[in-house]
Amino acid sequence: MVVLGSSAHFHATAPGLFVGIDLGTSGLRLVAVDGSGLAVATASQTWPVAASEQDPAQWLASLEKLWKPLIRELPGPVLAVSATSTSGTVLPTDCKGRPIASAWLYSDRRGSELGARFGIPAGWGLSRWLWWQLQGSTDCRLTHPSDYLLTALGAKVGWTDHTCALKSGYDPAAGKWSLALAAGVPAAQLPAVVRPGTVVGTLAPEWGLGSGVKLVAGCTDGVAGQIASGALAVGQVCLSLGSTLIFKGVSEAKIASADGAVYSHLHPDGRLWLPGAASACGGAILEKFYPREQWEELNGCAEALNRPTGQTAYPLATPGERFPRSGADFAGGLPDVPTEDPHFYAGLLEGVAFVERLGLERLMALGMPVQGALLCVGGGTHSEVWLRIRAAVLGRELQLPAQVQPALGAAILAAAGVWGVGVAQAAARMVRLDRQILPDAALAAAYEAVYRRFLERWGGAG
Template structure:
């Protein structure tokens, strides 16, 4: 008999639920856009999240295929945004709306916490800023001292939903606590959090490996849905969940997600310490490390300038590569990874035809990706063996070909690489399977394998060095 797993993904603008079997086959899915206020990037209502998620789950359960026995649904897990936090009272009710990761109001607190952490921590994460959960906690305490007196617990976005499902609000996972100042080397809350920042011990959660079962479905929900003994698995951050879904869960494997931005995450045997703060490392549930970074370079330039006739542009690019042109489609000012250059601006050849510029821009993003992986290999002393690809950028076959040839490693595009699917893998990792790696092996499927084109490999070696020289001349590196 097949077994089934729910994955729940709550993002900035909506929620998605999937039900998959032990082989990763999608059985059912549904999604919903949130009714958002003008301040949705600063604050959102956790009640709205839960109400929508409960309705989505109810709809899927009520409309299950007739051949599925509800008792074969084993577990559920949740993914949500990193750095979003909620203060709860003693009854686990929010004292305030969720303070979103994208809320910039805690910039001052982030700077102060960063300065404290740099004095206290030698080789751990100190990259705190306005997007960090710990910064938002301090901002709230300082801004609303009267409400702070009633705080019983701080939770992250996915933790709140796990709590609504299981009643356990006090447990979180390795990925959620990175930006809340938990020490992932020593696996403890460092003293400076309470002694120097002023966050009370009693406000902090217990931290367990991602994939840990933290409870079973609450009685009222179990009766409503007809699900007995459904296991609830601790949540994780959305970027890490997407990495799980991509298949990049073993040492030496990496995931590049090209959406609006370019996000790289991978697995190494040892912690990767970047003195410049471009990379940061999550803790893998099996003791490895998951370093990663996010670039401002991505695919936003396509939607801004090349959305018309995209199929034709991809066909033309296939005939034009290698272009021997140097282009960098950085749509905004400033880059954060793989180079830290707040003054950086994109560039392109003058008087170049539209089709060739499109192809050169595809190459430019691949060169940024190559530079990122060079830095990773240098810092980790470990070899990048393969790259698993996700995001809208993976839908372009010619772009996959360019990237495989620039990186000179195989690129694998997985059949399903969403946060919700990653959450379902986490739900199965220690309830049906024995580990995250085993669950990923069994549940992910490679849709395409793209090998380097050796003629392009040689041409891109030259073009890539010219690209780096251009960045050097512009004083970006």
């Protein structure tokens, strides 16, 4: 499915536009924004995901299909382009940047046993690259999807950014491919590493935008989403609540947990770190019990209840959790009322908020600073009652950015490359807030006792 669109207004004060490309598992999205972050045109295409590998030619064909209609809509010149893609996905390319095999998604488990010998998680691209070594091809280079697309657009060959490189065996603290080399990957197969926002070439003429359009190194989609949220200063936190719950922060020191559930990307500007973690708890539990078309009515019922409900659920759609609890068989627990009772639905909303608070407290215990309002993104922000519950349980103001797609994060990187400024500085100019949710003091006080009972029930580490 292809979707095209444009905004009704263009910020005339912006001298040029920036294009961000987001290559996801199930589709491609393009956005063109002006220097204030206002989107002036978008284009997207989706495709079914039937396997754990994909043909890079499909990505390029989709980009070509969306590119011409998008640039026809643009009300001004494009200054730069950048791209983002999924973390942990890799593909082999030749010396000219052309694919020589399929791309292996982060969900592919080839090489997981090989990787385990070196302590490499199965979801890391390095595990699949070790498997590729056994297939007999040595004349190749490890490449990430965003690198491939930018190279196809005209960027030089043989580079990657430090966020994509992390799960391919790069140590951003040391600035070396330490883990990849220790696992036996030949140095000749490993690209040079640059910071996101680094200019890596110019757009080729055949893409129809003339000369001088800069191509700028991108990052993983997770980091791009954080850039788009504006959470790039020490103490800022972005909470993404969709099917799962993702925590992203900013710290001066690298933060990690012994089990790997918490790890840190190097900040796009260097010096700082972006600690993060992910919980399996989230909106998926709502889909398990209720069709989406009922959610608006259920939210209304939950709004009408006296809250707190008193429930202390740790709601998981399926067994298995990594953070803030840990255990492959950990199944959590549901509200102890019938599913048709409005207190069950409201108890699920509260349970996710309790897990969210527990996650923040665990990250703070590891040394991650949390200061001021929390930036909230994801599908969970569409529920007003859930936002109020979360604000009360967390005891903090929630701020909702106007748009948080990874494609916007890529566009911000493009702008940083052209302006010659840090990514945080570019984001400060281009990220817009939609609204704020203040915690209700009385409700926050009422939730304290319930949260203490939640901790007594679920606060253990295992």
